[in-house]
Amino acid sequence: MTRRAGITSFVGQRWSVLFFLVELVFFSAVARGFFTLNGVQIVLFYSTTLALLATAETLVIVTGGIDLSVGFVMGFASVISAKLSGRFAEMGLAPELALLLAILITLAIGLLPGFVNGLLVARLKVPPFLATFAVQGITYGTSLLITQGSAAINVPNLANVIGNGYFIYLVPGQGVSLFTRPQVAPGTPVIDIIPTMVVVTVLFVAVAAYLLKRTRFGQHTYAIGGNIDAAMRAGINTNRHLVAIYVISSFLATLSGIIYMMEYVTGKSDAGSSFMLDSVVAVVIGGASLFGGTGTVWRTILGVLILSVLEMGLKIMGVQTFDKYIAVGIILIFAVLIDQFFPELVRKED
C-alpha cells in the first residue's frame, strides 16, 4: 500500500473523529465562551436527551430496522411523568416519593409502544418504517389527549433540583460535595462539575454499548441485521429478539423523556418532534448503514456530539439557528458519500 493510500484510509476511517476535532477547534477559536468548563457542560447537558434517543435508534438500525416513534415516545414519557408526579404531589405524597413513583410508572408504560412496534415488526412482518410511524401517531395523539394540547406543568420542584443539579460541587479551598449544593456563605464561589443528568445518561448509554458489543444479545443483533434468514437458521429466535430490541428502544426513549421532564420541568407532547430525525442522522454520521448489520453505540454518540457541538457553537456565535439544518444536511450527505467512496475503509472496525 502506498503512503498516500495509507493517509486516505486513515482519514476515511476516522473522518467523524477528525470532523469533531475540527469543529471543536473552530468553535473554540470563533465562539467566545465555548471552550470553557461551563460551555462544555452545556453542550453535554443539551446532548443528554438526544444521546439516549440515538442509542435507541442505533440498536434498531443495527437490526436493519428504523424506529420513527422514539421522538414522540419521548414526548409521551415527559407528559406522563410530569402529569403523574404533579398529581402524586397534589395527593400529598412527599416529593421524593411522588417523583420516584411517577418515574417508575412511566418507565413501565413506556415499554408498551416498543412492545407494539416489536409485535408488528416481528410477528406481523410490518415494515419497521410503517409500524413505528403508526405507533408514533398513537403515542402523539395520546399525549395530546392527556395534556389537552398544552404543556404539562406542576412538576414538583425536586425534579428541577435533581434535573439541573450537578454531580460534584467543588468549593475551592473548602471541600467537595456530591449531588447537593453545599451551604456556603453568600459570595463563596462554587464550581459545578458534570450535570447529574449527564451522569445518568452516560450510565445507560454505557450499558447499551456493553450490551451491543460484548454480549450474545449484541452478537445476535448484528446477525439479524446482517442477514435475518441466516440468523434464523443459526437458531436465533429472531421474533423474540426483535421484540426485545424495540422494547429496549422504547425504554431508552422513555428514559430520555423523563430526563427531559427533569431538565426542563415540563412535559411536552412534541418535546422530541425534531429529535426523531436528528437521532437517525447521528447514527448515520456514526457510520451505521440503514441496511443493518453495522453501527456501534460510541460512534453514534460521536454523531450526537457532532450535532450538538454544531448547534451550540452556532448559537453561541449568534448565527441564526436554521443554518444548523443546512449544515446537518450537508454533513449527512457527506457522511454517506464517504461511505460510498471508501466502503472498505469505513467498515473495517465493525
Added chain:
Amino acid sequence: MGDKALVTNNGRARTPAMSLLARNWAFFFLVLTLVVFSFTGKNFFAINNFQNIVHLGTTALLLACAETFVIITGGIDLSVGYVLGLSAVSASSAMQVLYAAHWSVAACILVGIGVGLVSSLACGLAAGILVSRYRVPPFIATLGTQGIAIGVTYHICGGFPVWYLPPGLTEIGNAYVLYIHPASGAWSFFSRPAGIAASQIKELVRVIPVSFILIFVFLIVLWHLLKNTRFGQHTYAIGGSMDAAVRAGINTRRHLIFVYVLSAFLAGLAGIVDLFQTGTGNFTTFGAQLELFAIAAVIIGGASLMGGKGRVLASVVGVILLKVLENGLNLSGVEPFYRYIAVGLILIVAVVIDQLFPDLF
C-alpha cells in the same frame, strides 16, 4: 391436512368478492366512514363539505402523488413537505419584491410561480443525482436535501410568513367555477354574479372549486403516465428489481433523477397551491410531518415500501380517507387529538391486511 386447510392456505381459492374487498379495502373503508360520519357529523353530508375536503386536500394529494412515484421505485422522499415550504416562500418572496418594484400583478404572479417551481426542481435534481449517481440511500439523500431546504427557506423568510403580496391570490386560489344565487336566479362563472353584494355571499351556491380543475388535470396526467406509458413501466421495473431493470437496458440513473425531479416538482406545485389558497407564503413548520402523512396515504393505498407496487388513484383514496377522517371526526365533535390515534390505527390495519393477503395486491 383436510380440505379446509387447503382452502385457507391457497389465496386463489378465495372468492372473487373477498379478493375485491381486500384489494380495495381502503376504498370500502372510505365508503363506510362516509356513511358513519353522515349520521354523526353535523353538516358532514353536504356538497359544500365534500368540496371543502377535496379543496383543502389539494396539497396533500399532490404530495401523495409525488411520493407514489418515488415509493414505486423502492425509494422514499422525506423532503416533499419542506420543498413545499421552500417553493411557497421563494415564490411569495419573489412576488413581494416585484410587487414592491411596481411590476404588474400578472407579471409578479407568473415570475413568482416560476421562481417557486425552479427552487423545488433544484431540490429534486440534487436528491435525484445523489440517489442515482452516488448511490446514497434515498432516505438519507432526501433527509439531507430536506435540511438544506429548511435552512434556505428560513434564510429567505427569516422565520416569518411572507406578506404584502400582490392582490388577487386568494381570489384565484379559492374561486369556484360556478356561482348561483338561487333567490334571484343570477349566476356566473369564476366570480360572484354582478349585483350580488358581498354580504349576500352566504346565499350563493358555489359549485366546483377551481382547485378541482388543477388536481383533476394532474391526476389524469400522472395516472396516465404511470399506467400507460413507458415511463411508468420503467418506474415499476426499477422498483421490482433494479438489477433486472439495468439489464433490460433501462437508463436507471436518468430515470431515477426524473422521478425525484417529478416528486419535487409536484411538491413545489403544492407550495404554489398553498400560497394561492392562503394568500401568504407559509414555511413548513417543524413536526408538520407532511411527508409522513403523504407516505401513509400511499401505503394505505396499497403500495409497498419495498417498491414495485402502487397506484395513483389508490394513493388518492388514501389521502381522501385521511382527510375525511380528520373532517368527520372534527364535525362529529371528537377532539382533534384523536385524529393522530385514528390514523395510526388505520395504518396498522392497512399494513396488516397487506401482509396477510400479499397475493391480492
